[in-house]
Amino acid sequence: MKFVIVEQGGKQYRAAEGDILEVDRLPNEVGESLTLENILLSVDDGKVTIGTPTIEGATVQTTVVDHFKGRKILVFKYRPRQRYRVKSGHRQQYTRLLVDSIEMEQE
Numbered sequence: 001m002k003f004v005i006v007e008q009g010g011k012q013y014r015a016a017e018g019d020i021l022e023v024d025r026l027p028n029e030v031g032e033s034l035t036l037e038n039i040l041l042s043v044d045d046g047k048v049t050i051g052t053p054t055i056e057g058a059t060v061q062t063t064v065v066d067h068f069k070g071r072k073i074l075v076f077k078y079r080p081r082q083r084y085r086v087k088s089g090h091r092q093q094y095t096r097l098l099v100d101s102i103e104m105e106q107e
Contacts, residue, residue: 004102006060007038015060015099025093028064034097036060042104057105066096
């Protein structure tokens with residue numbers, strides 16, 4: 001099985017062909033192609049290639065499938081005996097990517 005570890009937005013994701021990645025919101029439109037070039041590690045049928053820090057010539061071709069919001073996170077600040085209560089929420093914006101192909105430069 002062939003998969004790679006790719007960096008996007010300061011986070012690392014495991015990607016194989018046909019997988020769906022949920023990354024932080026990207027400015028690309030739905031249906032648009034996107035190339036991820038920060039490949040940190042590649043595994044192909046037991047052959048492991050580790051980048052220093054990235055693998056030169058390796059790319060992951062993806063398609064933007066959707067933009068969506070994550071689940072709501074509630075933040076509640078409370079100080080006893082002072083009548084201090086602050087409740088707020090946050091929903092992170094994400095982009096869903098479909099991995100079309102993984103391309104490695106032949107040596």
